Amino acid sequence: MSYKNYRLKIFEKASLCRNFENEVFKRVNEKLINFPVYLSAGQEYVPSSIAQIVKDKKQKPLIFGQHRGHSIYLSFGGNIIELIDELLGKKTGCTRGMGGSLSINSNKINMFGHEGLMGSNACMGVGACFSSAKPTIVFLGDASVEEDYVLASLSWAAKKELPILFVVEDNNYAVLTKKKDRRDWKAKDVAKAFKLESYDIDDQPKKIFSVLKKNLFKKPIFINVNTKRLFWHSGAGVDEEVKGDRLTIEKKFLGKKADKIHRNIKKKIENLWKQRLEK
Amino acid sequence: METTLREVIKQITFKHLKKFKGQVFGQNLTGVGWVAGTLPKLYEKDGVIELPMADVANGGMVTGAALVGRRPFYIIRYQGYNWLNCIFIVNYACKSKEIWNKPAPMFIRGLSSEGGLGPVSTSSHISIFYKMPGIKIYSPMTKNEYTSTYKKFMKSDDVFYVSEHRKSYENKIEFKNSLKKNLDIILMPISVTRFEAEKAKNYLNKNGYKVGIIHLYELKPFVLKKKWISMIKSSKYGVLMTDNDYVDGIIRTLAHKINEQTNKKVNVLGLKDKSAGYTLKTSNFPPSALEIINKIKKIKAKKRL
Numbered sequence A: 001m002s003y004k005n006y007r008l009k010i011f012e013k014a015s016l017c018r019n020f021e022n023e024v025f026k027r028v029n030e031k032l033i034n035f036p037v038y039l040s041a042g043q044e045y046v047p048s049s050i051a052q053i054v055k056d057k058k059q060k061p062l063i064f065g066q067h068r069g070h071s072i073y074l075s076f077g078g079n080i081i082e083l084i085d086e087l088l089g090k091k092t093g094c095t096r097g098m099g100g101s102l103s104i105n106s107n108k109i110n111m112f113g114h115e116g117l118m119g120s121n122a123c124m125g126v127g128a129c130f131s132s133a134k135p136t137i138v139f140l141g142d143a144s145v146e147e148d149y150v151l152a153s154l155s156w157a158a159k160k161e162l163p164i165l166f167v168v169e170d171n172n173y174a175v176l177t178k179k180k181d182r183r184d185w186k187a188k189d190v191a192k193a194f195k196l197e198s199y200d201i202d203d204q205p206k207k208i209f210s211v212l213k214k215n216l217f218k219k220p221i222f223i224n225v226n227t228k229r230l231f232w233h234s235g236a237g238v239d240e241e242v243k244g245d246r247l248t249i250e251k252k253f254l255g256k257k258a259d260k261i262h263r264n265i266k267k268k269i270e271n272l273w274k275q276r277l278e279k
Numbered sequence B: 001m002e003t004t005l006r007e008v009i010k011q012i013t014f015k016h017l018k019k020f021k022g023q024v025f026g027q028n029l030t031g032v033g034w035v036a037g038t039l040p041k042l043y044e045k046d047g048v049i050e051l052p053m054a055d056v057a058n059g060g061m062v063t064g065a066a067l068v069g070r071r072p073f074y075i076i077r078y079q080g081y082n083w084l085n086c087i088f089i090v091n092y093a094c095k096s097k098e099i100w101n102k103p104a105p106m107f108i109r110g111l112s113s114e115g116g117l118g119p120v121s122t123s124s125h126i127s128i129f130y131k132m133p134g135i136k137i138y139s140p141m142t143k144n145e146y147t148s149t150y151k152k153f154m155k156s157d158d159v160f161y162v163s164e165h166r167k168s169y170e171n172k173i174e175f176k177n178s179l180k181k182n183l184d185i186i187l188m189p190i191s192v193t194r195f196e197a198e199k200a201k202n203y204l205n206k207n208g209y210k211v212g213i214i215h216l217y218e219l220k221p222f223v224l225k226k227k228w229i230s231m232i233k234s235s236k237y238g239v240l241m242t243d244n245d246y247v248d249g250i251i252r253t254l255a256h257k258i259n260e261q262t263n264k265k266v267n268v269l270g271l272k273d274k275s276a277g278y279t280l281k282t283s284n285f286p287p288s289a290l291e292i293i294n295k296i297k298k299i300k301a302k303k304r305l
Helices: A003-029 A045-056 A070-075 A080-087 A120-132 A148-159 A187-193 A205-212 A246-254 A256-278 B005-018 B055-067 B079-100 B143-155 B193-206 B226-234 B250-262 B289-304
Strands: A062-064 A136-141 A164-170 A197-202 A221-226 B024-026 B048-050 B073-076 B106-112 B135-138 B159-165 B185-189 B211-213 B218-220 B239-246 B266-271
Touching: A003 A045, A003 A070, A003 A080, A003 A205, A003 A246, A003 A256, A045 A070, A045 A136, A045 A164, A045 A205, A045 A246, A062 A120, A070 A080, A080 A256, A120 A136, A120 A148, A120 A164, A120 B055, A120 B079, A148 A164, A148 A187, A148 B055, A164 A187, A187 A197, A187 A221, A197 A205, A205 A221, A246 A256, B005 B024, B005 B143, B024 B055, B055 B073, B055 B079, B055 B106, B073 B079, B079 B106, B079 B159, B135 B143, B143 B159, B185 B193, B185 B289, B193 B211, B193 B239, B193 B289, B226 B250, B239 B250, B239 B289, B250 B266, B266 B289
Parallel strands: A062 A136, A136 A164, A164 A221, A197 A221, B024 B048, B024 B073, B073 B106, B106 B159, B135 B159, B185 B211, B185 B239, B239 B266
Antiparallel strands: B135 B218
16 A cells, blocks of 8 residues: 555544534534533544554554544544434434443444543553453543553553553643643653653654554553644634644645545535434 | 351452452552451462552552453452542442443452551441442451352442451351341441440340341342331331441441331441541540440430430
8 A cells, every 4th residue: 555545544534533523513503412522623633543553453452532532433433323323312322322422432443431530541441451461542631641540550551561552642731721831741751761662743644653563562652642632622612723733734735535535524424414313 | 177257258269260260459469468368379370460559540450450351359458548449440330331331340358447547547438439329338247248249249240349347357157137026226237346236235135125136238239128127117216227437427328228218216336427546545446345235225215214
């Protein structure tokens, strides 16, 4: 597969996530969804790139996400209709209508729901990985990595040399508080101190691939990926226009083919939402 | 020689590890008395896993082990550490079956002790678990009770909190309920207070009182049996419950449930509502036989006035 085609595959996943989130944004504003939603638009290149690498390696890891989980779910092959139904509070949803936006769960893709305590998934992911010896991915945010129990989990994963990947989707904010106002250390340095193979990169798929290609699930790895969230921490709103949106950059690079993919996916998702709303 | 409860716990743990490929997690397990002699001398290769000194994270890690079906035992050596360990257990493991249809069965062994260990480690702290949905709580003090609790766990996919007491490990006897119609009062003791309640009952019955006893070890779900209801209803002064958790904890909730179903007064004796120090003078001990006797005398005297 050519490099461009590889990027197109990742783009396809990211486009699915973006279009999905845009549609949720609309539905929230229409008040068709009346509970807190956590949109991941702008950050979708992180799970999309990782999901493609995992797929190419023919692995089916245990996935422990947090509250901002729509893109993780979709990137790893979660059923779109079930996610729509979940957001509409239907029993046919991926979490039987109990999870809302925050607790996305799927037995089909080994994704474990989140209860809302930031970073708890690091502890559970480490325990599940240790006890099952199965490859595992834990998605965190730059805020949750500050939780003491997350640090303890990183330490134990390193000690036990688990086949686990920790991913920090770092958008620099804990709600609206910047990292520089919260700490003077880098997550990568702390992970390194625990003897984890650790990286601090941006969300270019090439960079994500380059740090994961060799040792993914062979040893514990920690990646802090700098990314940009487009919408509010919770709900459907925009504070200011974000510069350097990865999807826009990639779409421009990939040209007409990407444009077409994006348009088709948009139409498909709009239709699916319409159908589920009519049902 | 008759076996002790300590030996039974050790045997059950050995069977769980060897026959069912379970795991046992905890801190400082492999050494320093092997959890008061209740843990077989096994190591990580056998499934006995030393966790780091990170209690909050550990509760989550064991939850992870439970989610992937290893039916872990989790040993909390002092129930005071429940405060740190309970967070992810009660908020995730206990809810996981109901919300995500992913059970996380685990067998938590919480060890309590009797006073003299300061403000945190002293006595039981199960009330913090009690209010949360999705958990079953037992407090076995005898071999049969412990074995029965383990068997229930192996048939269940729920989180079990097993509140143990170090003083019970040498116990070889089984407790029997003592009930008949028209008693003066019925004792309903929990955990280690059952030993003292038995002494109090025997003393009082030799001294002209008619005292019955219902030994409680299945605490959640709590079921008040029909026979118990009828005996309580026919009693003169109702019930006196005793526990080695704080008096404003689980015992008040249970007392209220009993009162609702019997319309009889239910008195309670537990740890006093005060902070415990480290000395005999300043500690906070569970009710002794003498305190139970005095309380019953007071109840009787008050009723006569």
